[in-house]
Amino acid sequence: MSATIHSIEAILVDIPTIRPHKLSMTTMGVQSMVIVRIKDSEGLEGLGEATTIGGLSYGPESPESIKLTIDTYFKPQLIGQLADNINTLRVMLERSTRGNRLAKSAIETALWDLYGKRTGRSLSALLGGAVHSHLPVLWTLASGDTTQDIHEALGFIETRRHCDFKLKIGSRALMEDIRHVAAIKEAVGDTxxxxxxxxxxxxxxxAAKGMAELQAxxxxxxxxxxxxxxxxxxxxxxxxxxxxxxxxxxxxNAKDLYHLAALGFSGAVAMKIAKAGGPLRALEQAAVASAAGIGLYGGxxxxxxxxxxAALHAWSTCEKLHWGTEMFGPLLMKDDIVIQPLNFHNNGVDLPTGPGLGIEIDEEKLAFYRRKD
Ligand code: MUC
Ligand code: MG
Structure with a gap:
């Protein structure tokens, strides 16, 4: 008999960031994660996660609403279902629930992890096989202070932790932002x-004025x-x-990308498992991008x-990642809730190789950081 879904838990976890992270719409001092634990009738467990940025300031789902969606709407539909039918379950949630893609992504991830643990295969193997075992990872300079950002960047170049940088701009006057960006580019040079x-x-x-200045x-x-x-x-x-x-x-998702490409857009797209509602949907964009000559980036x-x-496993199956990835999230947080953190080195990160995600929860850390009501 195949295993069925026995229990689903959605846990809110808050971990402070290593420094304030300034974006155009908010400044983060903490990251809130919704950790999903799905247990099957054989006692195996799959892990999933959903995050957003700054409560409701980035998008229409908050950590609290993601937990509510999972507890109130997804759980009753999923309990008792065959755990291995990931695509069937994905379509079921797609049909029963509009939007709520972050919550859907956390569930799909946990189902993949469970399936991988049952079959002894990694998520990338289940998705058809990894093309990359080490993926490039940039760092986001977003302290809000030019001198501190330069210091951060030079340190990471020196230790070869990162050689690509993304700067968060848009909250200040245009020319103030441009001076900030130009000073950082000048300090790090062409490497x-x-x-x-x-x-x-x-x-x-x-944007037209900004892009002319940024190009220069x-x-x-x-x-x-x-x-x-x-x-x-x-x-x-x-x-x-x-x-x-x-x-x-x-x-x-792929439909949005198709629409933008059909309008004549050229450039690149940031795939995100969260935006798409899970790894399967996120990867559909890769086919559209390649057909339209649009570059890929793991967001x-x-x-x-x-x-x-979960995202690294998905991106690892893409033949070409033209702009690399920005999968540095764990490094922005002061601590972690897993036993073996990811190995960031050589301007990138190693893809874990164990079954499913290849990640194990540190129960003590989880107990410490989980939100107490
Ligand atoms: C975004 O909009 O790209 C990714 C890196 C970062 O610092 O913020 C996110 C969200
Ligand atoms: Mg962005």
Whole structure:
């Protein structure tokens, strides 16, 4: 008899960040994760995770709403179902529940982990096999202070922890941001790639001026300069500048990417398991991107080790990751809730090889950081 889903737990966990992380819409001092534990009728357990950024300031799901969605709506549908039918269960949740992609991603991840543990195979093997065992990882400089950001960047270049950097801009006046970015680029030189993420903060004319300045300063990539719904502005800006644009908030899944590509967009897309509603849907974008000549990038919603590892397994199956990844989430947090943290070295991270995600929970740490009501 095949194993069925016996129990599902969604646990809120809060871990402070190593320093304030400043984005255009919020400053984070803590990261809240929803850790999902699914047990089957044979006593095996699968782990999943969902995060967002700054409560409700980044998107329409909060950590608290993700837990509520799982406890109230997903649990009754999933208990008693065959645990291995991941695609069937994914479609069931897709049909019963609009949106709530972050919650869906955490559930799909936990089901994959469970299936991997039962079969003794890693998630990347279950997804068809890894092409990369070590993936490049950039670091986001977002202390808000130019001198501190330069200090951080030079330290990571020296130790070869990162050689690519993304700067969070858009909350300050345009030229103030440009001076900040240009000073960092000048300090790190040509050996490092410097990109910026505006997180939708500019209107199109500000973006046009900003991109001209960023192009002159030697910046390699501009992420989501204009509001997510304003697809036409992304297309026009991508036609106007040879500095490429990375679509982030504007593209959650393959359909969004197809639509943007059909409008004439060129550039790259940030895949995120959270935005897409899970690894399967996130990877569908890779096929559209390759057909449309759009570059791929492994994106994060600043997940901890469980969510980061799920995404790494997915990205590892992509033949080409034109812009690498930003799977540094665990490094932004002061502590971890897993026994063996990911191994970040040589400007990237090793893909875990154990069954499922290849990650084990540290029960004491989880008990310490879980939210007490
Ligand atoms: C985003 O919008 O890209 C990724 C890295 C980071 O610092 O924030 C996230 C979200
Ligand atoms: Mg972004």
């Amino acid at each position: 490092a790639s410097v990109r910026v993420d505006v997180n939708q903060a500019w209107d199109e004319s500000t 300063a030697g910046i390699d990539l501009v992420e989501q300069p204009t509001p997510m719904a304003d697809l036409a502005s992304l297309v026009r800006l991508s036609e106007k500048f040879h500095l490429p644009i990375l679509a982030d908030e504007a593209v959650a 994060t919603l600043l997940e901890g080790t469980i969510g980061t590892t």
